[in-house]
Amino acid sequence: MRMYDLIYTKKMGGELTPEQIAFWVKGAADGSIPDEQSASLLMATCWRGMTTAETLALTLAMRDSGKRLDLSAVPGVKVDKHSTGGVGDKTTLILGPIVAACGVPCPMFSGRGLGHTGGTVDKFAAIPGLRVELSEAEFLRSLAETGFANSAQTADIAPADRKLYALRDITATVESIPLITASIMSKKLAGGADALVLDVKCGSSAFMKTQEEAHTLAQSMVDVGRAHGMRIRALVTRMDAPLGWAIGNALEVMESVEILRGEHGDSELAQMSFRLAAEMLVLGGAAKDLAAAEALVAASIAKGTALETLRRFVALNGGDARALDDFSRLPQAGQVVQVRADRTGHVAAMDGRALGILAMELGAGRKNQGDVLDLGVGLRVRTRVGARIEAGEPLFDVHAKTGAAVDPAAFLATLRISDGPVASGPWLLEQLGN
Numbered sequence: 001m002r003m004y005d006l007i008y009t010k011k012m013g014g015e016l017t018p019e020q021i022a023f024w025v026k027g028a029a030d031g032s033i034p035d036e037q038s039a040s041l042l043m044a045t046c047w048r049g050m051t052t053a054e055t056l057a058l059t060l061a062m063r064d065s066g067k068r069l070d071l072s073a074v075p076g077v078k079v080d081k082h083s084t085g086g087v088g089d090k091t092t093l094i095l096g097p098i099v100a101a102c103g104v105p106c107p108m109f110s111g112r113g114l115g116h117t118g119g120t121v122d123k124f125a126a127i128p129g130l131r132v133e134l135s136e137a138e139f140l141r142s143l144a145e146t147g148f149a150n151s152a153q154t155a156d157i158a159p160a161d162r163k164l165y166a167l168r169d170i171t172a173t174v175e176s177i178p179l180i181t182a183s184i185m186s187k188k189l190a191g192g193a194d195a196l197v198l199d200v201k202c203g204s205s206a207f208m209k210t211q212e213e214a215h216t217l218a219q220s221m222v223d224v225g226r227a228h229g230m231r232i233r234a235l236v237t238r239m240d241a242p243l244g245w246a247i248g249n250a251l252e253v254m255e256s257v258e259i260l261r262g263e264h265g266d267s268e269l270a271q272m273s274f275r276l277a278a279e280m281l282v283l284g285g286a287a288k289d290l291a292a293a294e295a296l297v298a299a300s301i302a303k304g305t306a307l308e309t310l311r312r313f314v315a316l317n318g319g320d321a322r323a324l325d326d327f328s329r330l331p332q333a334g335q336v337v338q339v340r341a342d343r344t345g346h347v348a349a350m351d352g353r354a355l356g357i358l359a360m361e362l363g364a365g366r367k368n369q370g371d372v373l374d375l376g377v378g379l380r381v382r383t384r385v386g387a388r389i390e391a392g393e394p395l396f397d398v399h400a401k402t403g404a405a406v407d408p409a410a411f412l413a414t415l416r417i418s419d420g421p422v423a424s425g426p427w428l429l430e431q432l433g434n
Contacts, residue, residue, distance in 0.1 A: 010044040018057035025061035029160040050178035062186035065160035069192035080193035087356035088242035093256035094273040097310040100147030104284030126250040130319030195231035195283035201239035205352030236430035241350035244269035248364040248378010260307040331376035334402025345417040386424040
C-alpha cells in the first residue's frame, strides 16, 4: 500500500477504505509515513471531505492507536459529556456530580486550556491537593466509589490524534469537520463510556461561529457515534458572552459550588448544566424522559446530594474538600480592581472572546502550552446581555496579581451599550440525536 495512492484518491474526490485509513493513521503515529505526506492527505481531506464511513474508520483507527479504557467493572450505563468549550464554560464541574448523585456513572477525561478558552483540568487544579492526573486504577476507583471520575487525558489515549492535530495546527486544516469529529470521538470512544452527550457551541466566542457550522459538526459526531452503536445526543448552544459570572480557575470553582448549593438557579450556566445533566440521565436509564430527569436533577440540588458527591470526589482524590465550603482555602488574587460603567444604558452585546483574552493576560490562561497559570486571578462579571446599567455601576471585578496594572477601558471596550432595551437570545438553539 502506498501513501501516494491515498493522497491521489482523496485529491480526486474518491473514498478511502478502512484499511487505507488504518494504514495512514498507524504510519503517522509511528513515524513510518513522512509528515509531508500526512500533511498532503490532511489538506486533501480538508478540501474534499469524508463520508460518514470514512470518518468512522478514521475515528476507530485513531482510537485504536492507543489504550482503550475498560469500564465494565463499574455497573450501570456509563455516560460521558463533551463540550467544544468557551469562555467561562464550567459545566463539567456542575453536571458531573449531579449525574453521579442521580445514580448514573459519569467518567470524563478533560483538557487544559490554551488561549482564551479555559480547561476543565485547570479549574479542578484550583482545589488544593486535588490530583488532576489519575492513574487507570485511581480513575476506576473514583468512578466506582463516587460515581464520578475526571482526569487529564493520558498520553496513551489516542496518541495518533496528538500527532495529526499538531500537523493540522501548522497546515491550516484544523477546521475540517471530519478531522474535528475524529479527533473528539476517537478520545471519547477510547474513554470507555456507553453513551455521550455533546454540547456544541456556536457564536463569536466559540470555535464554530455560526449555527450552521455547529449543526454540521454536531450531526457529524452524532452520525459517527450512531454508526459505532453508541447512544448519543447533541445540543447546539449559543456562545457569545461568557458563560456564568466567573472567568478564571478558582473563581469558576466558586461559581460551580454556589450552583450546587442552589444559588444562581436562573442563570444560563445553571440552566445549561441542569439540561445537559438531564440528557445524560435519560441516556443512562435513570429517567424515562426529560421531565423525569429534570426532576431528579432538581432533587439532587435541593437535597445537597450533588454537592456531597463533589466533596467525596475531591476528598477521595487527595483534594481539600473543606475548600468547597470555605472559599478562602482556594487560591486568591493579590488585588481586586472594580471596573464601573462610564454611561447609563443597556448591555446590547458582550465580547466573551475579548474577556477571555483579558483573563489570559492576567494569568488565568496560557498563551503557550507550557505557561504556568495563576489559579487565583480572573474576572467576576457583574452584568449580562439585556441588563440595564447606570453610570458608576460595578460591571467587572478584576482579580489580578499584586501590583498588576488594570486598564478599565480595556474591559469597558468588551461591552456594546445601547440607549434602548435589548433582548438576549435563547441559549439552546438545536437538539440532535437519540
